[in-house]
Amino acid sequence: MVEAMIEIEVVYAAVDRQVLLPARVPAGTTVRAALLNSGVGQAFPELDLQQCPVGIFGxxxxxxxxxxxxxxxxxxxxxxxxxxxxxxxxxxxxxxxEAKARNQ
Structure with missing residues (x-):
């Protein structure tokens, strides 16, 4: 049986650059597992994807x-x-x- 795949996006903005990665994951994949399989860890190796805080649409x-x-x-x-x-x-x-006080 073929596993159903769903489309998601993973976004991260570092101080100097940002990335938006489209990803296809099996239905039922958890948020943390999707992060680990998204490829964002290769783009930003300094990220601790096991512990970092995450959200969905804010x-x-x-x-x-x-x-x-x-x-x-x-x-x-x-x-x-x-x-x-x-x-x-x-x-x-x-x-x-302070600027206002100097100008008076």
Whole structure:
């Protein structure tokens, strides 16, 4: 019996480059298994595909070892933020206030 295959995408954006890889996996493949078989590990060997946080269409997948992929899913690999967004906003506001005070 022929195993049904489904089409998915795997995306990752590093600091210097990004990749979108189309993949065909057997129906019932888990998110983690799809990642491991997608080829993204060859493109980004620094990634720990066994532990990295992932999501599908912007929603975090809590249990990628057990959640099966669906046709058309876009698996996104998340990386740590380089800066805390709240801290960046705070510094920008302080800089703007300082510039405003100098101009008065």
């Amino acid at each position: 929603k975090v997948v809590v249990d990628p070892e057990n959640r099966p992929v669906q046709p058309g899913d876009r698996i996104e690999i998340y990386r740590p933020l380089l800066a805390d967004p709240k801290e960046v906003r705070r510094l920008r506001a302080a800089k703007a206030a």
